[in-house]
Amino acid sequence: MKKIFLFLLCLGFSLSLFAQKVLPEIKIGTALYSSAFVQGQEYPLVLTIKSIAAPVTLAWSVEGYGDGTFEINEKALKDGTEMFMGQPGLGATKLGDAETYGLISKTAFKTLTDTKAFTYNNIKFKVKTPDSNPMKIGGKEIDAIHVVSDEGKVELWILNNPSLPIILQTVGLGIDVMVNEIK
Numbered sequence: 001m002k003k004i005f006l007f008l009l010c011l012g013f014s015l016s017l018f019a020q021k022v023l024p025e026i027k028i029g030t031a032l033y034s035s036a037f038v039q040g041q042e043y044p045l046v047l048t049i050k051s052i053a054a055p056v057t058l059a060w061s062v063e064g065y066g067d068g069t070f071e072i073n074e075k076a077l078k079d080g081t082e083m084f085m086g087q088p089g090l091g092a093t094k095l096g097d098a099e100t101y102g103l104i105s106k107t108a109f110k111t112l113t114d115t116k117a118f119t120y121n122n123i124k125f126k127v128k129t130p131d132s133n134p135m136k137i138g139g140k141e142i143d144a145i146h147v148v149s150d151e152g153k154v155e156l157w158i159l160n161n162p163s164l165p166i167i168l169q170t171v172g173l174g175i176d177v178m179v180n181e182i183k
Contacts, residue, residue, distance in 0.1 A: 080105035
């Protein structure tokens with residue numbers, strides 16, 4: 001009887017560990033291997049974290065197009081309300097005081113976690129519950145918050161990381177990105 005109880009306890013513990021979501025470590029040098037979808041075409045995109053202190057610098061590279069960086073200043077990192085949606089220019093792109101790229105501001109993330117909703121680019125988002133489409137990378141479920149716009153046309157998966165709430169996937173923005181691997 002003790003052996004059965006011990007076996008069931010170990011099995012339950014193992015299953016709970018297996019079911020946990022993964023929160024990848026994001027640090028300088030972390031690369032996000034992604035796919036960018038523009039007008040039905042898929043392009044390989046690599047985003048690399050060059051700096052995690054303001055200005056946050058994300059290097060990008062698109063095979064066959066070129067490379068550059070996005071610089072997100074301290075004000076935007078803290079309180080930004082807009083996502084840069086244009087085509088990146090080669091070289092350095094310094095974003096405005098309200099603009100972020102590839103992540104949402106810390107204030108927007110705090111609002112999201114406190115109220116289960118936030119507004120970005122004048123689009124109101126709310127947490128999608130229950131989440132029937134969790135974010136998976138490498139077959140593992142990632143600790144991400146899945147949000148959907150009020151009208152249901154735009155979806156984001158945001159890494160559950162208050163220090164750097166990276167957007168892991170977008171749907172419905174016209175230029176959509178999906179992170180496939182984090183190294």
